Amino acid sequence: MMAPQMAASVWSAPIVLLFLFVCLVFSNLFPVSFTRDELLNIRQHIPANLFPDFEYSDVLLDILVGGMAVLFKCTMRRRRGKRAGALVRLRRRRFRTALPSIHLANLCSLPNKTDELHLLTCTNKDFSNSAAMCFTETWLSEAIPDSALHLPGFQLFKADRIAELTGKTRGGGTCFYINESWCTDVTTLKKMCCPNLEALFINCKPFYSPREFSSFILVTVYIAPNVCLNAVLQQLTVQITDTEQQYPDSVIIILGDFNKANLTRELPKYKQYITYPTRDRNILDHCYTTIKDAYRSVPRADLVLSDHCLVHLLPTYRQKLKSTKPVVRTEKRWTSEAERELQACFDCTDWSVFEAADTNLYKLTDTVTSYISFCEDMCIPTRTYLIFNNDKPWFTAELR
Known part of the structure; x- marks a missing residue:
């Protein structure tokens, strides 16, 4: 039909x-x-x-x-x-990368550049496809509402400079713009504001992430110039160490304007990935993380009236599932039927044959042990399975 x-x-x-x-x-x-x-x-x-x-x-x-x-x-x-x-x-x-792509810049007043950022997110694919944008020296305060800083498709998380704590009425402030296509589950962990240091910690659980990472903790830092660097780095190290203890399976990515500070002196396991000058001949903006070969930094043109150039951090990290091969393992399945079959095999064995073959105790032990292993291989069934390097201890076969 x-x-x-x-x-x-x-x-x-x-x-x-x-x-x-x-x-x-x-x-x-x-x-x-x-x-x-x-x-x-x-x-x-x-x-x-x-x-x-x-x-x-x-x-x-x-x-x-x-x-x-x-x-x-x-x-x-x-x-x-x-x-x-x-x-x-x-x-x-578009967002199925192991690490988020990030834009980093020192703005020197975010309200004056909102129109330019809005235009870039609408016309430039690098901005619209970026998972996060980190800005320092936003010059924001409680008098400026979040609606005036809104970018289509992004969520704003900011930490304003508090004049009562810092003694400064102008400057400072940090913020994050998180792409809603990459992550909507974002939590603010802590905010720091003091005369020499400003920081913002947020925890992002994106729609897609490698199995070895439970979440991404993004930290934006602004260190004021002409301060005691040792005291500031020690204060920042304490906060980062506490966050690592609370979230051991998360990846911490530290970004911001460090001026002349170097975080690797206090935390040697963190590596800096911005390799070109961001202001004149100095590398003032840094990006730190503990992952090897995590990012490749690309310089971009600076925004209007900004004395720091824009940094685009492209992820180059390959997750463990793709970089290493799985391990093949074999185990024996000791069921009740297999145990009864092995016991029947031992009952039918004439053990006196082994004693008559050789009187040396060591050779006799070796022969009997080899025979027992042979009987186990014949009677006990085996199962072969793969172990991936990104598997967690709690990721069992039932859960898979």
């Missing part, structure tokens, strides 16, 4: 095209013309049989419907394969 229907559907498309072509040719051979008066008086001279009743054939109707269905299916199949499928795959893979 399926073959005749498919054949009729295939033949119906050329028939429809031929019918439309014939109608077009005959309409050009016998044109109909009207004068102006006839067009104005056409309503009064409508004949009674203008709309006659047509008798149609079910066969012709089925052919026309079948032909249109074939053309519609071919068109939809072509669009679905070339456009829709490619766009869906692009949306899914």
